[in-house]
Amino acid sequence: MSADGFNAGLDMGRSWYAATAAPSPEDPTLAGEVSCDLVIVGAGCTGLAAALFAARQGRSVIVLEGGEVGWGASGRNGGQIIPGLRKGALELVQVLGVERARALFTLALEARHLVVDLVRELEIDCDLRLTGHLLGALKRSQMQDFEDEAACLDTIMNYRHVRILDRLEVRDAVATPEFVGGFVDEMGGHLHPLNYTLGLARACRAAGVQIFTGSPALSLESLGPKGAVVSTPGGRVRAEHAILAGDALLQGLSARVNRRIMPVANYIVATEPLKNPQALIAGDLAVTDSRFVVDYFRLTRDGRLLFGGGERYTPRSPPDIGAFVRPYLERTFPQLAGVPFDHAWGGMVSITLSRLPHIGRDGPVLFAHGYSGQGAILSSLAGKLLAEALDGNAAGLEQFEYVEPPAFPGGRLLSWPLHVLGMAWYALRDRL
Numbered sequence: 174m175s176a177d178g179f180n181a182g183l184d185m186g187r188s189w190y191a192a193t194a195a196p197s198p199e200d201p202t203l204a205g206e207v208s209c210d211l212v213i214v215g216a217g218c219t220g221l222a223a224a225l226f227a228a229r230q231g232r233s234v235i236v237l238e239g240g241e242v243g244w245g246a247s248g249r250n251g252g253q254i255i256p257g258l259r260k261g262a263l264e265l266v267q268v269l270g271v272e273r274a275r276a277l278f279t280l281a282l283e284a285r286h287l288v289v290d291l292v293r294e295l296e297i298d299c300d301l302r303l304t305g306h307l308l309g310a311l312k313r314s315q316m317q318d319f320e321d322e323a324a325c326l327d328t329i330m331n332y333r334h335v336r337i338l339d340r341l342e343v344r345d346a347v348a349t350p351e352f353v354g355g356f357v358d359e360m361g362g363h364l365h366p367l368n369y370t371l372g373l374a375r376a377c378r379a380a381g382v383q384i385f386t387g388s389p390a391l392s393l394e395s396l397g398p399k400g401a402v403v404s405t406p407g408g409r410v411r412a413e414h415a416i417l418a419g420d421a422l423l424q425g426l427s428a429r430v431n432r433r434i435m436p437v438a439n440y441i442v443a444t445e446p447l448k449n450p451q452a453l454i455a456g457d458l459a460v461t462d463s464r465f466v467v468d469y470f471r472l473t474r475d476g477r478l479l480f481g482g483g484e485r486y487t488p489r490s491p492p493d494i495g496a497f498v499r500p501y502l503e504r505t506f507p508q509l510a511g512v513p514f515d516h517a518w519g520g521m522v523s524i525t526l527s528r529l530p531h532i533g534r535d536g537p538v539l540f541a542h543g544y545s546g547q548g549a550i551l552s553s554l555a556g557k558l559l560a561e562a563l564d565g566n567a568a569g570l571e572q573f574e575y576v577e578p579p580a581f582p583g584g585r586l587l588s589w590p591l592h593v594l595g596m597a598w599y600a601l602r603d604r605l
């Protein structure tokens with residue numbers, strides 16, 4: 174795999190995922206003019222799930238990937254399976270009312286079942302662990318929020334897979350002095366996201382999807398009812414429909430999309446294999462803390478701690494990613510002070526103003542992105558919903574169209590500093 178390609182930035186080549194990736198065939202680069210029913214920009218989970226389900230409907234599908242399959246966010250994330258959306262159930266009810274909130278939440282829950290079913294059906298070897306997800310409270314005042322969220326899940330969402338941990342119970346679960354309580358969702362867990370994504374790509378090829386790598390889409394021309402044309406440096410694809418699935422790395426193809434997502438860099442390390450990893454996290458849980466700028470961590474199958482923490486609101490990578498993440502890791506686990514890191518990398522998370530994904534359509538062009546840090550499984554669901562909409566069943570898509578996130582104020586140039594200011598304020602609040 175190329176180390177300096179379109180989606181190879183922030184040291185993806187040095188990630189634990191790249192080091193443990195399943196073998197994958199080399200796909201061709203697009204050359205010349207071709208036509209098909211559906212052209213998809215982006216070979217992450219959104220694009221590949223859309224491709225798979227569209228191909229199963231009998232459509233001819235081409236996927237254009239600027240870099241390597243899975244080297245975007247889908248193959249380099251924390252691998253945390255967190256059911257639901259980035260906005261909690263209670264907040265959804267407050268913003269949308271009971272009926273809409275319940276419908277949206279229930280739909281989002283399908284993502285977890287979909288991914289588990291795909292892993293089993295397609296026999297994807299991706300270390301899937303359905304061990305639960307723990308959200309750790311840093312302040313006692315957050316425990317009331319946890320109680321309220323659990324009550325909302327129970328009474329409004331009919332979702333009864335969560336339990337609250339007190340100070341002693343959370344210390345048994347995670348060996349950090351930081352947590353004063355916890356909120357466990359038993360339907361959560363974790364997986365190897367790159368191998369999951371490569372597994373989806375394998376299934377796509379088997380279903381007849383043509384994947385072109387090293388083929389960045391440079392322009393998109395919407396022809397209304399006549400379809401769309403996407404051009405790359407070496408060719409053009411004409412199709413009845415196009416799907417934009419480029420998430421944080423997508424630039425320039427659609428003003429509507431670009432105004433609604435903000436890319437924020439986030440960094441991860443993997444320690445060397447630990448002598449007694451279970452002493453850090455019991456029960457192999459995936460763990461997130463309750464900061465606005467979250468720290469998240471879990472164990473790998475070979476006994477490492479995989480820890481994500483810290484965000485930077487500049488496109489420049491820190492000179493030493495490991496050194497950048499270390500204070501966050503050691504704040505959570507002081508007992509690991511000085512532990513060697515074998516891997517350190519980063520990725521671009523795409524955030525929306527409402528923290529709800531942006532999924533919708535514009536004539537022949539459909540799109541899905543902006544999962545706001547919680548897209549490891551939602552992206553597969555979004556891809557499936559887009560394919561269903563093409564097939565005449567837009568019920569799921571419409572749920573998300575109704576909550577289209579607002580554009581960031583001030584256009585791309587002005588919105589960036591405003592957003593940075595806003596995020597920096599929350600980061601400061603975390604610190605205080």
Ligand SMILES: Cc1cc2nc3c(=O)[nH]c(=O)nc-3n(C[C@H](O)[C@H](O)[C@H](O)COP(=O)(O)OP(=O)(O)OC[C@H]3O[C@@H](n4cnc5c(N)ncnc54)[C@H](O)[C@@H]3O)c2cc1C
Nearest residue numbers: 215217218219239245246247250251253390419520548549
């Ligand atoms: C560091 C990090 C940690 C995260 N941790 C978690 C987590 O633990 N749990 C969770 O739920 N979510 C997490 N997320 C979020 C999650 O990874 C994403 O929401 C999800 O993977 C998005 O999938 P996608 O397919 O839409 O985008 P991507 O996987 O980014 O795929 C988009 C693809 O499109 C390609 N592309 C873009 N523009 C073009 C173009 N013009 N032409 C051709 N190709 C193009 C890119 O190269 C890329 O391969 C994390 C994200 C990051 C970055």
